[in-house]
Amino acid sequence: MTQALRHDAMRARNLALVLGAVGARESVTRAALAEMTGLTKTTVSKLVGDLIEGGLVVETGAVRDGERGRPGVEIRISGQHVAALGLEVNVDYLAVCVVDLARTVRLRRTQAVDNRAAPPVDVIARLGDLASAVVDEAVENGLRVVGGVLAVPGPVDMTSGVVHNAPNLGWRDVPLASLLRFPFPVRVENEANLAALGELWFGSGLPDFLHVSGEIGIGAGLVVRGRLFRGAHGFAGELGHVVVSPDGPPCRCGGRGCLEQYAGQDALLTAARAAASIRPAAVPPAAVSPAAVSPVAAHGNPPAGMPRRRDADTSGETGTSGKTDEPSSSPEMLLPAQQGVAWVLSRLKEGDADVRAACERAAWALGVALSSAVNLVDPDAIVLGGIYAPLFPWIGHMVADTLKDRLGQMRGAVPPVVVSRLGAEAAALGAAGQVIEQVMADPAALLHT
């Protein structure tokens, strides 16, 4: 290593050290920064100057008495310049948000849309439109979006940006990174990982937890001492494919009896509808006429009563059979989460005991899979997010009881089961937060550009 290279590396390290020290407090003086970092005051002043010039930190105007009588100007992270874009493609919605370097959420947009019907290139184009609108708005507000992260519901090769398989989107080996067109770098990552990071940075504030993203698929993100656990290839946390019953119903992943087949959104809605013995009149208008939000239904057969199942169901209409609680996975009959889950919630609030029992069966399966997860990864708490958040008052207790039954004797303490406060935006927030983390970890990369 040459002296010049060494100097650059040291400067980069020290910039990160100082920026991190600023970020660790509400505001701080240069003298305090020197004390915190062990750097000389001259070095700190030079570095702070560079960070101010780059728009990463700002003088607050407040003056604090120095320890040795000399007052110092307070500095804090600037929320006025650098910002990050968070994006999410999920099965039945798109989400984008802009977060500034001070971790304030500045803009957010969510669009309900059934992405199972569209080729990836079209989904990404629609997402691009949504993102461009918020980026333009951010720029009008004086922000500079320096990078983005895109959340997708499936394992992602972090190096290539290829989504190997997102079975619930019907995506296989999609080179997603190459489809993205932004004037700044955008990486792709697994939705469940990012939702866990969203929970860490914008949610409960717990440092150790397993966050469960209940959507069509069920992902989980494990945070240990404030850091995401990714596994060897970034594919960790596929809770939806943890085995509940080894000879159970076949799953799109190729396995059998996976948790998703018992407690995924489709399985849960199918079971709840069957339990409620739906008559067409009992289905709210939005649920029988999904054309406004579902491109599949719009281009398919017009729904009459309940839409037909695509798979070989000789009984014709699920709406009239009402008895089966076999998990199903036909996309056309299902509605965006906001509507399907809203219907389940309305039945639960009305005290429908059969729908409640169906939800509790799903919650029991979730508890079984989580007991395996707790045995394997030992989280300090379990945070239920996605569709499990609104359902929590009806399912939380069953999940916790199942865990207690299966873990209580072996462990000193069974992890508490708590509800996420972020809901469907968790992943997009975590995505933007990850860009912010990257800037904080290596501000020199940004200052050099």
Added chain:
Amino acid sequence: MTQALRHDAMRARNLALVLGAVGARESVTRAALAEMTGLTKTTVSKLVGDLIEGGLVVETGAVRDGERGRPGVEIRISGQHVAALGLEVNVDYLAVCVVDLARTVRLRRTQAVDNRAAPPVDVIARLGDLASAVVDEAVENGLRVVGGVLAVPGPVDMTSGVVHNAPNLGWRDVPLASLLRFPFPVRVENEANLAALGELWFGSGLPDFLHVSGEIGIGAGLVVRGRLFRGAHGFAGELGHVVVSPDGPPCRCGGRGCLEQYAGQDALLTAARAAASIRPAAVPPAAVSPAAVSPVAAHGNPPAGMPRRRDADTSGETGTSGKTDEPSSSPEMLLPAQQGVAWVLSRLKEGDADVRAACERAAWALGVALSSAVNLVDPDAIVLGGIYAPLFPWIGHMVADTLKDRLGQMRGAVPPVVVSRLGAEAAALGAAGQVIEQVMADPAALLHT
């Protein structure tokens, strides 16, 4: 922080930096160390002097031409002074070993003994005798044992050294750390974690893997980029209690259908015996007369044919029933692993199709639980250790096939299933290795004593 404290902290950091740099190569000159660490040659020389004085590094006597014409003396980690003690209590054996700072295994002892019958204090006393013998021998060889780690088959509170529950030993809330009497610090840790570290440091050399310790219980240790993943409380890796079938046989942990009930050593031996329809004549002499190695049998009823089951088995003797393949957990009828598994191996080698089928059923269950584990923690490889190592030629294929069936569609690559080369000594080696790691990470702590 005062200047003196800062100096001590910096010296400690630099000592670790230099020792780590020495350990990273076969041998190295002071000039090369200065280049590797960024420290001045004067500082390096001073630190190397301290490390030599403390017996941590040694001059090899070899001289290498310097880059700028001045020859330098080669230095390497010294294997002649500092050493570590590894200890293991498992259900049916005790193991101890001494490893020197150069990671050479200097001494090892294993004792077959059924620890399920004895109170913890007696087990620890016996382990202490075994350990004292090897420590004395190490001292005679000029070694100084600076610390130890004890492996136990159950979750351990790393702070207090309390074993909350080792169900297969019958231990509950045992304050193990307080029972240990050694003239150096000895920590307690989970056996499966340490076996994984043993595999990392003394085995395959893979940096990313899930190591499975098949014993009476089934633990797993996850190594990611050369580091052990412990979870929030150090209880991660309880693979034996991952659910194979949620309504399966009850497990000692309080759950049902745990992997241990299908593929743990007791379950596997019971199933293999049942499958073989054992006649007394078919049981090898060692297996029907375990008195020489098993204190339980020695103090209990003298075995005749097959030992009686302790639980309420109205059929009297399992040797004559031969039909049940329900998992069992009566200690008396079971033999130390070396013998029970040896018998299974002999049947497999003789081509006993029924015993082979029983082992394959256990391997299928192991594959099911591992498919959940791969989905959750995403290891790069799976290493089968403990009793699965000798059984590997008969079970490895079924484990790999089950993983492929359940994971193949979802993942780009299914982790390969390989066999551990360490066997029953893995945990004790990992325990000693952990002490070595600690010395390497903080040599100043040792030099100050």
